[in-house]
Amino acid sequence: MRTKKEIARSLQDFVFTKEAEADLQVLAEEISTHPKKNELIEDVLKLFERFPYEDFGAPGPLAHAVEEHYKKGYVDRLAESLERQPTSLTIWLANRIVNAGDKNHMRFLKLLVQVSQRRDVDRQVAKQAKEFASIR
Numbered sequence: 001m002r003t004k005k006e007i008a009r010s011l012q013d014f015v016f017t018k019e020a021e022a023d024l025q026v027l028a029e030e031i032s033t034h035p036k037k038n039e040l041i042e043d044v045l046k047l048f049e050r051f052p053y054e055d056f057g058a059p060g061p062l063a064h065a066v067e068e069h070y071k072k073g074y075v076d077r078l079a080e081s082l083e084r085q086p087t088s089l090t091i092w093l094a095n096r097i098v099n100a101g102d103k104n105h106m107r108f109l110k111l112l113v114q115v116s117q118r119r120d121v122d123r124q125v126a127k128q129a130k131e132f133a134s135i136r
Contacts, residue, residue: 028061052087
């Protein structure tokens, strides 16, 4: 088993190639089985931020790996990512939280509205955030 630091480095150094889908699956499996997996959430979200236009899946294995930590740091890390640099994928993940209808519903609905109004956000991402927020 690789260390948390080694996995984090792989996430930081990741580049999209023909083997990206398989590489992402391997990373997701490593994260899901790692004893300190909740400490890798931010690294995964920063990977999404670095490649805002790449296809990670719908939502993909890495998103599923971090969503496993819903009550163990994921929600706060996702909110921070949305404030830092929202992407289509992180907006989509935020919408999943809104759809869950739990105590985080309003927090993420407000974040979607905020993202939709930001001028420093990609226009398509802002539009997507507005569409998700308006469904409510």
